[in-house]
Amino acid sequence: MATPTMDKLEALEADNGSHLITVTFRIRRFNPEVSADAVWEDFQLDIDPKERVLDALHKIKWELDGSLTFRRSCAHGICGSDAMRINGRNRLACKTLIKDISPEKPITVEAIKGLTVLKDLVVDMDPFFQAYRDVMPFLVTTGNEPTRERLQSAEDRERFDDTTKCILCAACTSSCPVFWNDGQYFGPAAIVNAHRFIFDSRDEAGEQRLEILNDKDGVWRCRTTFNCTDACPRGIEVTKAIQEVKRALITRRY
Amino acid sequence: MKIHKYDTVIVGAGGAGMRAAIESTKRSRTAVLTKLYPTRSHTGAAQGGMAAALANVEEDNWEWHTFDTIKGGDYLVDQDAAEILAKEAIDSVLDLEKMGLPFNRTPEGKIDQRRFGGHSRNHGEAPVRRSCYAADRTGHMILQTLYQNCVKEGVEFFNEFYVLDQLITEVDGVKHSAGVVAYELATGEIHIFQAKSVIYASGGTGKFFKVTSNAHTLTGDGQAACYRRGLPLEDMEFFQFHPTGIWRMGILLTEGARGEGGILRNKDGERFMEKYAPVMKDLASRDVVSRSIYTEIREGRGCGPEGDHVYLDLTHLPPEQLDAKLPDITEFARTYLGIEPYTDPIPIQPTAHYAMGGIPTNVEGEVLADNTTVVPGLYAAGEVACVSVHGANRLGTNSLLDINVFGRRAGIAAAEYSEKADYVELPEDPASMVVEQVERLRNSTGTERVAVIRNELQECMDANVMVFRTEQTIKTAVEKIAELRERYRNVSIQDKGKRFNTDLLEAIELGNLLDLAEVMATSALARKESRGGHYREDFPNRDDVNFMRHTMAYREVGDDGSESIRLDYKPVVQTRYQPMERKY
Numbered sequence: 001m002a003t004p005t006m007d008k009l010e011a012l013e014a015d016n017g018s019h020l021i022t023v024t025f026r027i028r029r030f031n032p033e034v035s036a037d038a039v040w041e042d043f044q045l046d047i048d049p050k051e052r053v054l055d056a057l058h059k060i061k062w063e064l065d066g067s068l069t070f071r072r073s074c075a076h077g078i079c080g081s082d083a084m085r086i087n088g089r090n091r092l093a094c095k096t097l098i099k100d101i102s103p104e105k106p107i108t109v110e111a112i113k114g115l116t117v118l119k120d121l122v123v124d125m126d127p128f129f130q131a132y133r134d135v136m137p138f139l140v141t142t143g144n145e146p147t148r149e150r151l152q153s154a155e156d157r158e159r160f161d162d163t164t165k166c167i168l169c170a171a172c173t174s175s176c177p178v179f180w181n182d183g184q185y186f187g188p189a190a191i192v193n194a195h196r197f198i199f200d201s202r203d204e205a206g207e208q209r210l211e212i213l214n215d216k217d218g219v220w221r222c223r224t225t226f227n228c229t230d231a232c233p234r235g236i237e238v239t240k241a242i243q244e245v246k247r248a249l250i251t252r253r254y
Numbered sequence: 255m256k257i258h259k260y261d262t263v264i265v266g267a268g269g270a271g272m273r274a275a276i277e278s279t280k281r282s283r284t285a286v287l288t289k290l291y292p293t294r295s296h297t298g299a300a301q302g303g304m305a306a307a308l309a310n311v312e313e314d315n316w317e318w319h320t321f322d323t324i325k326g327g328d329y330l331v332d333q334d335a336a337e338i339l340a341k342e343a344i345d346s347v348l349d350l351e352k353m354g355l356p357f358n359r360t361p362e363g364k365i366d367q368r369r370f371g372g373h374s375r376n377h378g379e380a381p382v383r384r385s386c387y388a389a390d391r392t393g394h395m396i397l398q399t400l401y402q403n404c405v406k407e408g409v410e411f412f413n414e415f416y417v418l419d420q421l422i423t424e425v426d427g428v429k430h431s432a433g434v435v436a437y438e439l440a441t442g443e444i445h446i447f448q449a450k451s452v453i454y455a456s457g458g459t460g461k462f463f464k465v466t467s468n469a470h471t472l473t474g475d476g477q478a479a480c481y482r483r484g485l486p487l488e489d490m491e492f493f494q495f496h497p498t499g500i501w502r503m504g505i506l507l508t509e510g511a512r513g514e515g516g517i518l519r520n521k522d523g524e525r526f527m528e529k530y531a532p533v534m535k536d537l538a539s540r541d542v543v544s545r546s547i548y549t550e551i552r553e554g555r556g557c558g559p560e561g562d563h564v565y566l567d568l569t570h571l572p573p574e575q576l577d578a579k580l581p582d583i584t585e586f587a588r589t590y591l592g593i594e595p596y597t598d599p600i601p602i603q604p605t606a607h608y609a610m611g612g613i614p615t616n617v618e619g620e621v622l623a624d625n626t627t628v629v630p631g632l633y634a635a636g637e638v639a640c641v642s643v644h645g646a647n648r649l650g651t652n653s654l655l656d657i658n659v660f661g662r663r664a665g666i667a668a669a670e671y672s673e674k675a676d677y678v679e680l681p682e683d684p685a686s687m688v689v690e691q692v693e694r695l696r697n698s699t700g701t702e703r704v705a706v707i708r709n710e711l712q713e714c715m716d717a718n719v720m721v722f723r724t725e726q727t728i729k730t731a732v733e734k735i736a737e738l739r740e741r742y743r744n745v746s747i748q749d750k751g752k753r754f755n756t757d758l759l760e761a762i763e764l765g766n767l768l769d770l771a772e773v774m775a776t777s778a779l780a781r782k783e784s785r786g787g788h789y790r791e792d793f794p795n796r797d798d799v800n801f802m803r804h805t806m807a808y809r810e811v812g813d814d815g816s817e818s819i820r821l822d823y824k825p826v827v828q829t830r831y832q833p834m835e836r837k838y
Contacts, residue, residue: 008593009593012593013557014558016559031753032753033751033752033753050592061756062703063705066704066748066757067748067751069749069755069757071294073469074296074298074299074470076299077589078299079290079298080294095589097589118753118754119754122754125291132405138354138403139354149347149351149352149357149365151363151364154358154363157356164395164398165391165394200354
């Protein structure tokens with residue numbers, strides 16, 4: 001075993017969590033039951049900078065203002081509930097450590113853009129999931145089912161691995177300037193999930209999905225700004241996947 | 255208040271709920287009520303795999319799997335149910351593959367399999383490759399695949415609807431399920447769902463512990479709803495502590511890491527599992543490994559200045575293997591600890607992971623009102639339920655299996671019941687309990703805070719009813735929980751609104767956690783033996799004479815309104831395996 005003398009590990013283990021720093025969280029508040037206008041509100045916390053932004057939001061909710069509203073569940077970047085705009089960039093609050101986002105300045109937190117804000121950091125996800133459903137996000141096969149599993153080579157499986165990682169958090173779609181300007185655009189997440197099936201060797205509905213994405217609100221709206229790739233908390237090469245779908249539309253090979 | 259009428263209502267949209275929904279929607283008009291968007295469910299956090307004796311890479315058969323499951327559960331498993339689990343595992347995995355699940359593949363293109371804790375060749379001879387997996391994202395892939403197929407089948411979801419009450423109507427002296435009462439998060443509106451059958455698939459209750467792999471939302475809502483209506487909870491003292499949670503945070507690092515060759519080491523670099531489990535070593539069952547870790551820590555061989563953790567060492571594995579087989583957990587170590595698993599060992603400690611106990615059901619998923627009587631129209635599957643296929647300790651990869659096998663069974667059974675049954679009448683004023691609960695919390699001017707009580711509960715549970723328990727620690731927990739329950743009556747919330755009031759919901763969830771913590775501690779106090787996940791230092795041996803039986807806990811309300819817990823017991827179903835001493 002590598003001996004536990006590495007600086008990082010030692011520093012980590014020696015840390016008893018007592019290095020609190022004071023951080024200002026500037027949160028975009030909106031509650032139509034109270035006011036029609038959204039406002040910025042500041043909260044000051046003494047917090048360990050190695051904690052997550054989600055921990056800070058919980059601290060605010062549990063100790064300062066119970067009405068602060070956000071979605072969260074797993075708290076480690078798997079469930080996709082807590083995508084939000086942190087210091088102007090889409091991230092998962094549970095996967096963003098305070099120390100990594102310049103805590104010496106106020107940290108801004110607001111709802112993701114392009115979807116209707118319902119309360120504080122909560123947005124209406126229905127249009128997002130509708131676009132997902134519209135691309136036929138399920139395996140389509142014809143003919144008799146085999147008695148055992150369908151065979152698939154490791155290479156064929158690898159072909160679409162990247163896009164299987166999507167957790168439908170909407171960080172990509174809500175970072176896309178085209179989506180901000182026109183909510184009719186399917187958006188990166190829906191295309192990622194179409195890609196996942198188009199390039200799955202077992203699937204037989206690639207043509208149908210390509211036709212759906214050939215629509216005026218489909219894949220051609222992408223302007224390759226790469227915001228989506230930067231925003232993806234799963235490290236999916238979203239823009240590349242969109243380009244691969246475009247190429248498949250031209251060559252009809254996939 | 256809105257009243258809806260469906261043939262079948264499913265509560266929860268994780269693996270079990272969606273697997274049930276795929277079956278039920280084909281056969282009956284079905285609504286799925288879920289407090290989260292379906293893809294947010296904690297099934298998605300499961301990593302290592304789903305067990306099935308496919309024998310794709312080496313000799314295996316479902317009978318060996320049955321035996322391992324029973325032995326893993328320290329013989330508290332109902333053996334008829336374990337046999338169904340292991341037998342139906344094979345079709346269950348093949349079904350998922352046909353639904354599109356992207357499993358890792360062997361060079362021949364078959365579903366690949368890897369080793370996992372407690373799964374062995376020929377009744378304990380050596381570890382066997384039985385876990386079907388997709389990198390360390392198997393749960394994510396199952397959740398996505400099931401949701402995709404729900405979209406395909408047109409399953410009707412009510413997202414962000416919290417079920418707060420189970421409606422029961424007595425017909426000819428027999429309790430029947432009449433439907434559920436739900437709270438709509440977006441609007442604060444209360445909805446009645448009248449249904450011929452109801453399936454609970456609402457998951458676990460790990461949030462009564464502090465260091466846990468469980469999501470914030472796992473608060474035992476289904477268990478609590480049934481328990482408050484007089485239905486029993488089975489084997490609640492059995493809770494699994496997963497050996498490898500990220501130190502202090504509890505985030506799960508899959509047992510698949512050890513299946514791929516990872517090794518647990520103490521501060522001296524010693525591979526200590528060789529002492530405790532000479533054959534299976536790091537792949538012994540989870541209860542055994544968690545106890546071994548804490549034994550090392552207690553005896554002064556823990557790591558770090560506080561000596562409060564051990565290491566999961568992956569540094570001898572090739573980086574390409576980590577990238578291909580364990581990409582997510584290595585990323586967790588980088589993100590949350592800032593260390594590099596290629597070169598640094600990962601600090602870990604056991605983390606509260608899985609409730610073996612829950613709502614008692616038979617193998618068709620039908621909920622039991624006592625040891626034998628079925629509640630017509632009421633079903634449960636997955637972690638919320640206790641079939642019991644996990645007994646006193648669940649084997650890794652058997653939970654993703656459980657949700658698929660018994661989710662499917664419950665979905666079919668409930669829909670078939672809906673086809674032939676009539677609606678039973680709703681109770682008078684069906685929403686009254688929920689209306690009262692919501693209004694009381696919203697209007698309370700009490701001085702207690704939800705977060706304070708929850709934190710005290712979690713600290714109490716971690717300190718007193720974790721891996722090691724004694725009469726004294728459990729009694730401390732029982733007393734503390736009673737105090738917290740009393741203080742909870744005086745709890746108030748700040749958000750008085752109707753729209754997305756998560757402040758209110760956290761208060762309701764805390765009430766559920768307190769009720770279930772009390773059941774857990776009370777059941778643990780009465781079980782004066784050690785078995786699987788329940789280890790009593792004052793009774794360190796298994797006692798088959800007195801305790802080879804399931805605990806059944808009932809809520810009793812006295813004439814004066816006082817509440818108490820009545821414990822009863824249910825025999826274990828034994829078919830072909832006689833209890834033996836458990837060695838790994």
